[in-house]
Amino acid sequence: MRERIVIGNWKMNPPTIADAVELARNVANRMPGGVSVGVAPAAIALPAVADALRDANVDVYAQDVHWEERGAFTGQISVSMLRGLAVGTIVGHSEVRRDLGDTDERVAKKLARAVTAGLRPVLCVGESAAEHAAGNASIVVARQIMAAVKEAPRRGLERLVVAYEPIWAIGTGNPATGIWATTLTRAIRAALKQSGLDPEATPVLYGGSVSARSVGEFASAEGIDGALVGGASLDTEEFAAVVRAFA
Numbered sequence: 451m452r453e454r455i456v457i458g459n460w461k462m463n464p465p466t467i468a469d470a471v472e473l474a475r476n477v478a479n480r481m482p483g484g485v486s487v488g489v490a491p492a493a494i495a496l497p498a499v500a501d502a503l504r505d506a507n508v509d510v511y512a513q514d515v516h517w518e519e520r521g522a523f524t525g526q527i528s529v530s531m532l533r534g535l536a537v538g539t540i541v542g543h544s545e546v547r548r549d550l551g552d553t554d555e556r557v558a559k560k561l562a563r564a565v566t567a568g569l570r571p572v573l574c575v576g577e578s579a580a581e582h583a584a585g586n587a588s589i590v591v592a593r594q595i596m597a598a599v600k601e602a603p604r605r606g607l608e609r610l611v612v613a614y615e616p617i618w619a620i621g622t623g624n625p626a627t628g629i630w631a632t633t634l635t636r637a638i639r640a641a642l643k644q645s646g647l648d649p650e651a652t653p654v655l656y657g658g659s660v661s662a663r664s665v666g667e668f669a670s671a672e673g674i675d676g677a678l679v680g681g682a683s684l685d686t687e688e689f690a691a692v693v694r695a696f697a
């Protein structure tokens with residue numbers, strides 16, 4: 451059976467580093483076993499959160515990482531800066547693609563850098579509302595997968611996690627359905643196979659308005675191994691309920 455993983459992507463929340471530490475402590479105290487639980491705080495809160503979770507059973511992830519090792523890249527974070535703070539990093543989140551101009555090419559370079567540095571990559575893919583309406587979701591997602599993994603060393607990709615996050619479902623309160631997510635995991639696994647990776651060994655998470663209320667749909671959907679949770683991960687009880695659904 452594949453590993454079950456639930457990661458809270460805190461995005462640009464909570465408001466202060468002290469609040470992030472408090473949330474991390476609450477999460478650590480409330481999590482059931484049987485699921486790999488992770489949190490992805492804002493970069494500035496990583497050291498404090500990593501410290502707070504040092505002896506806890508909760509993994510820390512970065513929300514993003516730069517593709518170069520060091521240099522003149524204002525505002526960016528390198529893989530070496532994450533050493534000892536994070537076990538992995540999200541790459542290709544649609545908000546980074548939207549706000550910071552990430553392309554499939556950049557995502558591929560970031561993924562390769564993360565993998566080479568021994569960080570576990572959580573690769574986000576997902577179609578826009580327009581692509582969804584045009585019936586192109588599977589094609590878009592397959593293209594994103596194949597483009598993203600092509601530069602990374604195969605060996606490091608053994609621990610790849612893919613998060614299917616349809617853009618139209620993120621932060622809208624309108625999650626996809628379990629049936630839809632299952633359909634897209636098939637497209638994702640076909641693209642992984644075409645890329646020479648082991649599709650059955652790769653956990654695929656669903657993300658997009660996952661909450662205590664909507665999670666059951668995804669926890670029971672074939673091919674879904676966990677969730678990447680935004681808004682609902684900022685409330686410990688809500689997040690714990692999402693984790694429990696996958697336990």
Ligand code: 13P
Nearest residue numbers: 459620621658659680681
């Ligand atoms: P929401 O759960 O707030 O829709 O966000 C999903 C997401 O983007 C997680 O990376």
